[in-house]
Amino acid sequence: MGILLAVTIPLSIRMYVMITAVLVCVVSSGACLSFLLADWAGAGVGAGAAGGLVALITSVLLLAWQTKISNDIAGASVLGNAMASDRDVDRVTLQYPGLRAYFYDNKPCPRRGRERERVLILTGMYADVLEAGLMSTRRIPASESYEDWLSYSRFILFHSPTMLAFVRAHPDWWPNLAKLC
Incomplete structure (x- = not known):
């Protein structure tokens, strides 16, 4: 205590x-x-x-x-790591441009096929990125970007039916995201 x-x-x-x-x-x-x-x-x-x-x-x-x-160095490091992970997701959407709509335009997940597998894999990656960004920026206030990650995470959650369903189905995997649902 x-x-x-x-x-x-x-x-x-x-x-x-x-x-x-x-x-x-x-x-x-x-x-x-x-x-x-x-x-x-x-x-x-x-x-x-x-x-x-x-x-x-x-x-x-x-x-x-x-x-x-x-603390300031730790905050910058945390923010840098979170942004690098986010860029990894962006690289996948650059390679397969049609995937972006599943996270930004309320496009539902395909019912079958390769596109469905790509969306599901990218959804898990994206959820991990958002969860890590929320958790690390909350724990290290010197990053001064927790509110930004909160806003970004909410946007993705409520513009991606697949992401919302994933997080609701597995709240223990992404507890910080689950609080936003």
Whole structure:
């Protein structure tokens, strides 16, 4: 429970609490030691404690800055992977241009034949792409594109009877898409 709470509290608040706690500990320990030691030795202990506090605060701030940079890189990476997967689906529709209508123009799936097999295979691929895009952009807010993937996924779901039927038939396979149905 404590770990979950620590993760859900914004980083700035966690840093503030941590710095305050360390400040209280360092200052109180330095103050106690300075009362025990006479004159210059006590002042030295207090100054050492203050210097340690400054170093600790600096390292915590640098860690926060580094964490933000890492989150931004992760967001860009997630978005890049999702877009690459989407381009793979686009390549198939370029190779077989008639397939696009099954996802953008409400065209029902053929009842039999090669075209049906292509539509069904591409529907599974497309569902995987949309699910991965939704899941990864939701988990990494730094990608700043969750709402875009949500809109795109809804569009495909409601302009493709085959996609809608697939997701409704297998909600456990694509749980984020199933929530949109």
